[in-house]
Amino acid sequence: MNKDVSGTIQVEGVSHTFVSNGEKTHALDNVSFEVPKNRFVSIVGPSGCGKSSLLMMLAGLQTPDEGRIICEGKKITRPDPQRIGVVFQEASLFPWLTAEKNVEFPLSLRGVKPAVRHDRAREALALVGLEGFGSRYPHELSGGMKQRVSIARGLVQDPPILMMDEPFAALDEQTRTVMGDELLRIWEQTRKTILFVTHSLGEAVYLADQVLVMSARPGRIIDRIDVDLPRPRRFEMMSTQPFMELRERIWRQIRH
Amino acid sequence: MAARYETALIRLIIIALLFGAWEFAPRADLVNARLLPPASEVFTVFFGLIQDPGFHGHLATTLQQTLTAFLIAVPVGALLGILIAENRFAGEVFKPLVFFVFSIPKSIFLPMFILAFGISFWQKVAFGVFSTIFIVMMTAFAAVASVRSDHIRVARSYGANLRQIIARVYLPSMTPVLLEAVRLAMIFNFTGILLAEMYASRAGVGNLIGTWGRGFQIPQIMAGIVTVAGLSILFNELVRWFERRCEHWRGDR
Structure with missing residues (x-):
């Protein structure tokens, strides 16, 4: 049983109900899927399909009522940033810290020495294409740059898995396209396992090896679509027949 | 850059014009010189005052009371405010009460403070704290x-524990607003102490201004006002300087 589990995620029969304002909401219903190492998997689904609950669980900030989530062969019970780096929709950078200090943040929580922190943060910033921007404060950066810093923060501990919660949703169309290509470049370079939640069907297909489609509440996985488009992906692919067919297939599932 | 110098220059010109008008109007009999003595006369009295050891004593009394009240009201108010705002139940119970009390003019409570504390150092301090603590609490909310x-x-999600969340997220997030609390506290506090001194006291700048008022010594009153104004502006600018130093973390709200 010496199976290599590095960079893998298994979600097994996860169901969850949460109560807010005295009302019970059945958020997730028996969700199961597996993400193998080095794979880029997108999750799409209508608003309120329990995607965020699922992510909170993967980040170790919530425990499912039923089922379990296993990351690299180990059940997730609390945040484990050295295994899973997270990137949220809003870049959520600390405005009182420079870009570099923001990237260093996960390391400083663990008490890593300043010199080591500094080197790692610079490497991570270079990886996301922000060399020389380390001393800028978040308000001095554009939306796309902020999200790059946030990705660098997720990568700074070199976790095998990167989890992204609609990271480009707040960006304009053009920046969003550029950031998608940038993310693919970073992924090719680092070979992380990426779990990418998005609203955009095009983005989901364009980036991923596999797209998981979730239903409206209670969230269930209603389809798993392998994207067999060649890599590297190119912008022009979005207007090809196979791409549009995949996109349509997803659309038909979540439309009703 | 040029625009900044320009606005600073215009500001200086306005100040100079105001002082010029203050000097000129009473001399030209446009206003009653007994009610508004010329600026030069007021400043002569002012420079006499700040060299007068007797005045130093009064100033020291006022400043001691103000500082003591400040050192009590700001930490206590901030801590209470944070505790109330952080606890949902306490927030629901106490927040409206703090707003209610804040809306009552504090000066009408002054006689009760005299009855409770007598005419004393602690009566001034207690009233200073009372006039300040609610605004500090509201700012802490x-x-x-x-x-x-x-x-x-x-x-x-990056594994911070409670202590790290407080030190690395709460404190830096709250600092700019808490500095605002410090600034407002000093203004409310100074007002409270001076009012208490004017109402009933044996010493202090407020006491002097009250006495001068009853004696119709307008140049003295105005010299006292100049002193208080100078001190308030000085303190305010000091806090604003600190605020500007952490401006970059207000930029990204």
Whole structure:
């Protein structure tokens, strides 16, 4: 049983109900899927399909009522940033810290020495294409740059898995396209396992090896679509027949 | 850059014009010189005052009371405010009460403070604290509200414990608003102490101004006002300087 589990995620029969304002909401219903190492998997689904609950669980900030989530062969019970780096929709950078200090943040929580922190943060910033921007404060950066810093923060501990919660949703169309290509470049370079939640069907297909489609509440996985488009992906692919067919297939599932 | 010098210059010109008008109007009999003595006369009295050891004693009394009240009201108010805002139940119970009390003019309570504390140092301090603590608490509510939940979520997902969340997310998030509390506290506090001194006291700048008022010594009153104004502006600018130093973390709200 010496199976290599590095960079893998298994979600097994996860169901969850949460109560807010005295009302019970059945958020997730028996969700199961597996993400193998080095794979880029997108999750799409209508608003309120329990995607965020699922992510909170993967980040170790919530425990499912039923089922379990296993990351690299180990059940997730609390945040484990050295295994899973997270990137949220809003870049959520600390405005009182420079870009570099923001990237260093996960390391400083663990008490890593300043010199080591500094080197790692610079490497991570270079990886996301922000060399020389380390001393800028978040308000001095554009939306796309902020999200790059946030990705660098997720990568700074070199976790095998990167989890992204609609990271480009707040960006304009053009920046969003550029950031998608940038993310693919970073992924090719680092070979992380990426779990990418998005609203955009095009983005989901364009980036991923596999797209998981979730239903409206209670969230269930209603389809798993392998994207067999060649890599590297190119912008022009979005207007090809196979791409549009995949996109349509997803659309038909979540439309009703 | 040029625009900044320009506005500074215009500001200086306006100040100079005001002082010029203050000097000129009474001399030209446009206003009653007994009610508004010329600026030069007021400043002569002012320079006499600040060299007068007797005045130093009064000033020291006022400043001691103000500082003591300040050192009590700001930490206690901030802590209470944060505790109330952080606890949902306490927030629901106490927040409206703090707003109610804040809306009552504090000066009408002054006689009760005299009855409770006599005419004393602690009566002034207690009244100073009372006039200040509610605004500090309300600002602390705002400080807690300024902590963004997505920042907390990021810190938690990177494994921060409670102590780290407080030190690295709460405190830096709240600092700009708490500095505002410090600034407002000093203004309310100074007002409270001077009022208490004018109402009933044996010493202090407020006491002097009250006495001068009853004796119709307008140049003295105005010299006293100049002193108080100078001190207030000085303190205010000091806090604003600190605020400007952490301006970059207000930029990204």
